[in-house]
Amino acid sequence: MSLTPTEFDYLEKKIGRKPNPVELQIVAAEWSEHCSYKSSKKHLEILPREGKRVISGPGYDSGVLDVGDGYVITVHIESHNHPSAVEPYGGAATGVGGVIRDILSTRPIAILDGLRFGDIEQDTHARWLFKNAVRGIADYGNCLGIPTVGGEIEFDGYFTNYALVDVAAIGFGKKERLIQNHADEGDFLVLIGGSTGRDGIGGSQFASDKLEAENRSAVQIPDPFIEKLVIEAILEARNQNCIKAMKDLGGGGLSCAISETADALSVGIELDISLIHKREENMSPSELMVSESQERMLVLTDQEKLSTLQKICEKFHVPYSVIGRVTGDSMMEVKAEQETIARLPSEVVANAPLLDRPTSKPKYLESMELTKKPSTPKNLSEVLLKMLANPNIASKHWVYTQYDHEVGIRTIIKPGSDASVLRLDNGKFLSVKIDGNSKHCYVNPRQGAIGCFDEACRNVVCTGATPIGMVDHLQFGNPEDPEIFWTFKESIQGITEYAKYFEIPCVGGKVSLYNETDTGPIKPTPLIGVLGLIEKKPLISKTIERKDFLVLVGKTKDELGGSEYYEYIHGAIGGKCPVVNMKSSKDNQQSVLELINQDLVQTAHDCSKGGLGVAVSEMCIRNEIGCMISLDKISAQKIRTDELLFSESHSRYLLAISPKHIKNTKSLLERHGVVHEIIGRFLGSSVVFKDGKKILISVRVDKAREKWLNSLESLVSHG
Amino acid sequence: MKIVKVAIIVFPGSNCDRDMNHVLSDVFKLDSQLVWHTDPLPNNVDAIVLPGGFSYGDRLRAGVIAAHSPVICEVKKMAERGMPILGVCNGFQILVEAGLLPGALLKNTSLSYICKWTEIIVKNNKTPFTNKFKLNQRIPIAIANGEGRYYADKETLKSLKKNNQIVFTYAEEINGASMRIAGICNKEGNVVGMMPHPERSAEQIINPTNAKPASLIFESLLKTLGVTA
Numbered sequence: 001m002s003l004t005p006t007e008f009d010y011l012e013k014k015i016g017r018k019p020n021p022v023e024l025q026i027v028a029a030e031w032s033e034h035c036s037y038k039s040s041k042k043h044l045e046i047l048p049r050e051g052k053r054v055i056s057g058p059g060y061d062s063g064v065l066d067v068g069d070g071y072v073i074t075v076h077i078e079s080h081n082h083p084s085a086v087e088p089y090g091g092a093a094t095g096v097g098g099v100i101r102d103i104l105s106t107r108p109i110a111i112l113d114g115l116r117f118g119d120i121e122q123d124t125h126a127r128w129l130f131k132n133a134v135r136g137i138a139d140y141g142n143c144l145g146i147p148t149v150g151g152e153i154e155f156d157g158y159f160t161n162y163a164l165v166d167v168a169a170i171g172f173g174k175k176e177r178l179i180q181n182h183a184d185e186g187d188f189l190v191l192i193g194g195s196t197g198r199d200g201i202g203g204s205q206f207a208s209d210k211l212e213a214e215n216r217s218a219v220q221i222p223d224p225f226i227e228k229l230v231i232e233a234i235l236e237a238r239n240q241n242c243i244k245a246m247k248d249l250g251g252g253g254l255s256c257a258i259s260e261t262a263d264a265l266s267v268g269i270e271l272d273i274s275l276i277h278k279r280e281e282n283m284s285p286s287e288l289m290v291s292e293s294q295e296r297m298l299v300l301t302d303q304e305k306l307s308t309l310q311k312i313c314e315k316f317h318v319p320y321s322v323i324g325r326v327t328g329d330s331m332m333e334v335k336a337e338q339e340t341i342a343r344l345p346s347e348v349v350a351n352a353p354l355l356d357r358p359t360s361k362p363k364y365l366e367s368m369e370l371t372k373k374p375s376t377p378k379n380l381s382e383v384l385l386k387m388l389a390n391p392n393i394a395s396k397h398w399v400y401t402q403y404d405h406e407v408g409i410r411t412i413i414k415p416g417s418d419a420s421v422l423r424l425d426n427g428k429f430l431s432v433k434i435d436g437n438s439k440h441c442y443v444n445p446r447q448g449a450i451g452c453f454d455e456a457c458r459n460v461v462c463t464g465a466t467p468i469g470m471v472d473h474l475q476f477g478n479p480e481d482p483e484i485f486w487t488f489k490e491s492i493q494g495i496t497e498y499a500k501y502f503e504i505p506c507v508g509g510k511v512s513l514y515n516e517t518d519t520g521p522i523k524p525t526p527l528i529g530v531l532g533l534i535e536k537k538p539l540i541s542k543t544i545e546r547k548d549f550l551v552l553v554g555k556t557k558d559e560l561g562g563s564e565y566y567e568y569i570h571g572a573i574g575g576k577c578p579v580v581n582m583k584s585s586k587d588n589q590q591s592v593l594e595l596i597n598q599d600l601v602q603t604a605h606d607c608s609k610g611g612l613g614v615a616v617s618e619m620c621i622r623n624e625i626g627c628m629i630s631l632d633k634i635s636a637q638k639i640r641t642d643e644l645l646f647s648e649s650h651s652r653y654l655l656a657i658s659p660k661h662i663k664n665t666k667s668l669l670e671r672h673g674v675v676h677e678i679i680g681r682f683l684g685s686s687v688v689f690k691d692g693k694k695i696l697i698s699v700r701v702d703k704a705r706e707k708w709l710n711s712l713e714s715l716v717s718h719g
Numbered sequence: 720m721k722i723v724k725v726a727i728i729v730f731p732g733s734n735c736d737r738d739m740n741h742v743l744s745d746v747f748k749l750d751s752q753l754v755w756h757t758d759p760l761p762n763n764v765d766a767i768v769l770p771g772g773f774s775y776g777d778r779l780r781a782g783v784i785a786a787h788s789p790v791i792c793e794v795k796k797m798a799e800r801g802m803p804i805l806g807v808c809n810g811f812q813i814l815v816e817a818g819l820l821p822g823a824l825l826k827n828t829s830l831s832y833i834c835k836w837t838e839i840i841v842k843n844n845k846t847p848f849t850n851k852f853k854l855n856q857r858i859p860i861a862i863a864n865g866e867g868r869y870y871a872d873k874e875t876l877k878s879l880k881k882n883n884q885i886v887f888t889y890a891e892e893i894n895g896a897s898m899r900i901a902g903i904c905n906k907e908g909n910v911v912g913m914m915p916h917p918e919r920s921a922e923q924i925i926n927p928t929n930a931k932p933a934s935l936i937f938e939s940l941l942k943t944l945g946v947t948a
Contacts, residue, residue: 138832142865143773145734225776228732315755317731402832404863406919407771409738414927423924 003028007353014348022334023342025286027349029252030259033513036352039479040511043489046496051505053468055178061102061248062171063507064178065469067533069426072178074171076102077434077471077529078250079512083220084136084165088129092136092165093222094294099169100146100227101248101297104234106173109408110422111141112434113151113167114473114527118160120391120715126155129163131716136222137167138402143224144231148403149411149420152435155391158442162517166473168434168529172424177238181245183265183300189324190306191254192313193230194223194295195279201291226295226318233316234297242301242309249296255289255349257298258332262346265300269346270333271324285341289334300326362483367574368443368561374570376642380689381697383569384613387646388704389711390568393610398713412538418606419459421538431465431532437609438523439562440648441491444577448562449491449526453498454580454650455608456530461589462604462653464539464596465532470499472509472528477521479513487524488513495526501582504530539596541603544623544656548602550680551665554588554652555581556612558639564610565646578650584674585651591672592653598668600661607652613645613689613697615654616680620687621705623656628688629680631696641691656682723944725751725766728794730785735771735808735918742918743768747937749946756790765944766803766847767794769810771863771916781824781866782812791817803847803943804910808864811902811912820903820912821879822871828895832865836927838890839901839915843883846908847943851935857890858935859928861919862901869896869903869914882906887913 003011003024011019011027019027033039049056055064055072062076080095092113100108115133118126141148146169199221237243245265247257254271262269273288283291301309306322313320327333332349334342377383387393400415412429413421419433435456441448457467472495477484499506515522560566561575595601603623607615612629620627631644639647657665662678669676687704689697725743729736736753743751751768752761760767775784785791791813798804798819806814814820827833838859841852852858871879876897879885887902902913920926920933941947 135831142832142834142863143732143734143776145772223776225732225773225778228734228773228776315757401835404832404834406834406861406863406916406925407734407738409741409919409922409925412924 003031007031010353015344020342022285022289023344026255026289026342026344029255029290030349031352032252035252035256037511038352038355039357039513040488041354042356043492046492047506048496048499049506051469051503054505054507063469063471065507065531066175067424067426067428070175071424071426072106072173072175073430073531074103074106075168075469075471075531076508077166077168077473078510079164079166079473079475081164081475081512081515084133084163088132088163089136090220090222092133093140094220095165095167096137096140097222097224097227097294098248098250099167100144100231103169103171104231104246105179105238106171107235108146108169108231109172109410110170110432111146111148111167112432112529113137113148113165114434114436115151115153116159116164116438116525117155119157120155123160125161127716133163133165134399134402140222140224142404144228145407147405147407147411149405149422150415150433153396153399154436154438156438156523158438158523160517160519162515162522164475164515164522164525166527168471170432179238179243179246181265183245183267183326184302185267185326185328187244187300187302187326188306188322189269189271189326190299190301190309190320191276191323192233192297192299192318192320194226194293195277195319196288196291196293197279198283198287198291199293201287220292220294223295229316229318230295230297233312233318237299237309237312240308240312242305242312243299244302245300247298249298251292253289253291259346259349261298262330262332263350266330268327268329268331269324270327270335272335272337274337275321275323277319277321285334285336357479357485358482359486359489360482361486370572370574374566374572376640377569380642380645381699384617384697384699385704385707386569387564387610387614388617388708390564391712391715392564393614394711395709396712397709398716413463413540418462419532421463421534429534429538431460431463431534431538433459434527434529435459436525436527438525439567440577441525442523443562443574445487445490445524446494447577447579448524449494450498450580451578451650452526452528453495454585455606456528457502457589458606458653460530460532461592462539462606463532463534464593465534466593467502467504467530468533469507469531470504470528471507472526473512474509475512475515475522475525475527477514477516484521491524491526495528502586539601539604544602544619544625544682545658546625546683547659548682549657549659549662549678550616550627550629550682551655551657551676552634552652552679553592553655553669553674553676555584555649555675556634556636556644556647556652557649558643559647559649560643563646563648578648580650587672587674588651588653591669591674595655595665595668600657600665602656602658605654607654608648611646611648617687617704619654619656620701621708624701625682626684626686626688626701627680627682628684629690631689631691633677633679635677641696645689723749723765723946724761724763725749725768726754726760726764727751727768727770728756728790729753730756730774730788732774732776733770733772733809735916739768739770739918742921742937746921747941756788760793766940767797769806769813771808771810774809774813782809782816785813786816795819798910801907801909803940805848806912807916807918808914811914812866814910814912819910820905821875822869822903824866825868825870826866827868833894834863836861837893839887840890842888843886843904846886846904846911848911848936848939849886851939851942858933859920859926859930860915860917860933862915864914867914868894869900871897879903886911
C-alpha cells in the first residue's frame with residue numbers, strides 16, 4: 001500500500017512538502033491503478049463518446065442515454081474480480097451493490113452479469129467459485145428487487161483459481177430528475193448508508209496487484225437490505241430535490257469519493273472523520289479514509305434541504321452522518337475533531353500522474369498459426385451432442401432461474417434468449433446484452449474484441465433493436481508486462497474502430513488490470529455491453545412451424561481459431577480468429593432489422609459460439625421441432641464440412657421464415673445485396689445436416705435437448 | 720364505476736409493491752395506494768395487499784419481523800371484519816408469521832431461489848380472489864422465491880382440506896411443498912396467501928405463454944367489491 005518512488009517525488013513536488021502518513025494513505029488509495037486508471041487513461045481517450053442520445057455532465061458515475069419523451073437510461077459496468085477470486089459469495093454480491101450505486105440518479109431496472117471461471121468439468125475449485133458467485137449475485141440482486149435479466153458465462157483453464165465477475169446495471173427515469181452535480185460553498189456533506197468498518201481496507205490496491213495471498217480483510221461484506229434502504233432513500237431524496245451532487249463510495253472509500261467530487265465540481269471539501277458513523281471502535285484516520293465498507297453514498301445538500309434529507313433517512317432507518325462542508329478553496333481537508341490531519345489539493349489527489357507503459361507484440365501470438373489443422377472426426381453426430389453439453393454452450397437456466405429476472409414487471413424477453421428486452425414507460429423497449437470471448441481475444445486481441453462488440457450487437461438486433469450505446473469492461477493481466485499491455489491497446493483500438501464505424505457511442509466503461517492467476521495472466525477479456533432501442537415492438541419469437549424455412553444471413557468462413565470446436569473437441573488453441581467485415585456486418589444488421597420490422601421473421605437467432613451446428617440445434621430445441629439442413633447450399637469456399645458446421649464467423653444470423661414470407665424475405669435480402677441462403681426447412685423430430693445426399697449429422701431433438709439443458713446443472717449439483 | 724380503495728402495505732425491503740400498484744391502478748383502474756408501514760391505513764379501505772419482496776431483508780426468517788409490525792394489528796382487525804386481504808410471496812410469509820394463516824414457509828428443497836413460470840390449479844373458487852375461475856382451472860404464473868415451500872403438519876393439512884382452505888396447488892412438483900400447496904386462505908376465506916406472483920402475470924405482454932393470464936385473480940377482486948359483475 002504505497003506509492004512508487006517516482007510518484008512520491010511527484011506528490012512532494014506538487015504539494016511542496018512531505019506528505020504525512022494519513023495523506024500518503026489517501027493518495028495511495030486514489031493513485032492505485034483501480035481508482036486512477038493511470039496505465040489506461042491515455043488510451044481510453046480514443047473511444048467515441050459523443051452521440052445524439054448521449055447526455056454527459058460533470059462527475060456522473062454512469063452513462064446517460066436519452067430514449068425520448070423525457071426519459072433517460074443510465075448504465076454502468078464494473079467488475080469485482082480480485083474479491084470474487086478469494087471470497088466468491090461476498091465478492092460477487094458486493095460487485096452488484098457497487099455498480100447499482102453508480103446509477104441512482106434513476107431507479108435501477110436491470111442487472112446483467114458476465115462470469116468467468118476455470119474448467120468446471122475438471123476443477124472442483126472452479127465449480128465452488130462458480131456456484132458461490134452465482135449465489136452471491138442472486139441473494140443480493142433478488143433482495144434489492146432489481147431483476148438480473150441476462151449475461152454470459154465462460155469457462156476456460158486460463159481462469160483457474162480465479163474469477164471474473166462483471167456486473168452491468170441499467171437505470172431508467174425522467175430526464176428532469178437527473179442529479180445535476182453541482183455544489184456551492186457551505187453545502188453539507190452527508191454520508192448515508194452502512195456504517196464504516198475495517199472491511200475492504202485497501203481494496204483498491206488489493207485489486208491493483210497480482211493475487212498472491214488470500215487477503216480476506218480486503219474483501220467487502222455484503223448487506224443487501226441496507227442497500228435497498230439506501231436506494232429508496234436516495235430516490236426519495238432525489239424526488240424532493242435534496243441532492244445537489246452525489247457519489248458512490250467504492251474503491252478507495254472516502255479518499256476517492258471526496259477528492260473526485262471536489263475535483264469534478266471545482267470546490268474544496270472539509271470533513272471531520274470523528275463524525276462518521278462507525279461499526280468498529282478505535283479505527284485510525286487512515287482506516288476511516290480508505291475503508292471500502294459497502295452500501296455508502298456521499299450526498300451534497302444545502303442548508304435548506306438538510307433537514308428534509310435527514311427526515312428521509314430517518315424514515316427508511318438509514319444511518320447517516322453530516323461529516324463536513326463544501327469550502328471555497330480547492331483543498332480536501334480532513335480533520336479529527338479540531339485537528340487537521342490531512343490537507344491536500346483535491347486536483348492533485350484526484351489526478352494521478354499518468355503512465356506511458358511500453359508495449360510489445362506477445363511472442364505467443366507467433367505460435368497461433370496452426371501448422372496442421374485438427375482432422376475431421378468420424379462421428380459428427382456425437383461431436384454435436386458433445387458441443388451442446390459443453391458448459392460454455394449448454395443452457396444456463398441453472399444460473400438464471402436463481403435470479404429474480406421478473407421483478408419490476410418489465411422483462412418482456414427473458415434470460416436464455418439472445419438478448420433480454422425490458423419495456424419502458426414511454427412505450428418503447430430496451431434490449432440489452434453483454435458479450436465477451438476470451439478464446440477469440442487470446443488468438444487475436446484486436447479482432448476478438450471487435451467480434452465481442454459485433455456479437456452483442458447481433459444479439460440485440462435479433463430482438464428487433466437498434467444499438468444506441470455501449471459500455472466496455474477491459475480485463476487484462478499485469479500492465480507492467482509490455483506484451484499484456486500490447487493486447488490491451490489492440491483491444492481498445494478494435495473497439496474504437498467498430499464503435500466509430502457503427503456510430504455507437506461508448507457511454508461508460510471500466511478497466512481491470514493485474515488479473516493474474518497462479519500460472520500467469522488471464523486471457524485478454526474485454527467485455528462489451530450493448531443497449532438497443534426498439535421504437536415499436538420487439539421480436540418476441542413466434543413458434544417455428546413445420547415447413548418454415550431456415551435462412552442463413554452472412555458469410556461462413558474458415559475461421560475456427562479460438563472456437564469451441566477447436567478448443568473443446570480437439571484441444572487445439574490457435575488458428576484463424578474470426579474477422580468482422582464492417583461493411584457487410586452493417587448491411588446484415590440493417591437487413592435483419594428491416595425484415596423484423598416488416599414482420600417477416602418467426603424467430604431470429606445469432607450464430608456465434610459453436611457456429612451453425614449449435615445455433616440451429618438451439619432453435620430446434622427451443623421449438624421442439626427438427627430441421628433438415630443442406631450444407632451444400634452455403635456458398636463458402638475451400639472449407640471442410642466440419643469447419644462449415646462449427647466455424648464462428650461473425651455477422652451471421654439464422655432466421656426462421658414462414659413459407660408465406662419467404663419470397664419477400666429473399667427479395668429484401670437481395671435488394672440489400674447481403675450474402676444469404678435458404679439452407680433448410682423445419683420438419684420432423686431430428687436435426688439433420690446433409691452435404692448433397694450424404695447425411696453428416698442426424699440427432700434427435702429430444703436427445704439434443706437433454707444434453708443441452710441438463711449438463712451444466714448436473715455438473716454443479718454433483719459437487 | 721364504483722371507486723374502490725386498495726391499500727398496498729410497504730415494509731422496509733418490500734420490492735414488489737410498485738409492481739402491484741401498477742397492476743391495480745394502471746391495469747385495473749383501482750384507487751390503490753402504497754402505504755408505508757408506519758403510516759395509518761387510509762380511511763374507507765376496501766381491500767389490503769401485502770406485496771412480495773424481502774421485508775427486513777428476510778432477517779431471522781422471511782416475514783417474521785414485518786409480522787410483528789404495528790400495522791399488522793390493523794390488518795388483523797380488518798381481517799376479522801371480513802375484508803379481502805391478499806398476501807403475495809413475502810406477503811404470504813408475513814400472513815403466516817402473523818398467525819393469520821396456518822403453516823409455515825420453508826426453504827425450497829433445492830435450497831435455491833427459483834424464478835420461473837409454472838402452472839397452478841385453482842382448488843377453491845369461492846374466495847374474493849378466485850371467484851371468477853372455474854374449479855381446477857390452470858393458471859400460468861410466475862414464481863420467484865427462496866423460502867416458498869409450504870409446510871404444515873398432518874392435522875393442519877387435514878383441516879385445511881376439510882375447510883376448503885387450499886386455494887391453489889402447483890401443477891408440477893416444484894419446491895417440495897406439502898400437497899403441492901401454492902396458496903391457502905383462512906377459514907372464512909377472505910384472507911388469501913399465495914407464493915406465486917399474480918401481479919407479474921396479469922398482463923399478456925409479460926406472459927410468455929399464450930394462455931389466459933392470471934388477471935382473473937384481480938378481476939375476481941373487482942367482482943367481489945362490486946365494481947364489475
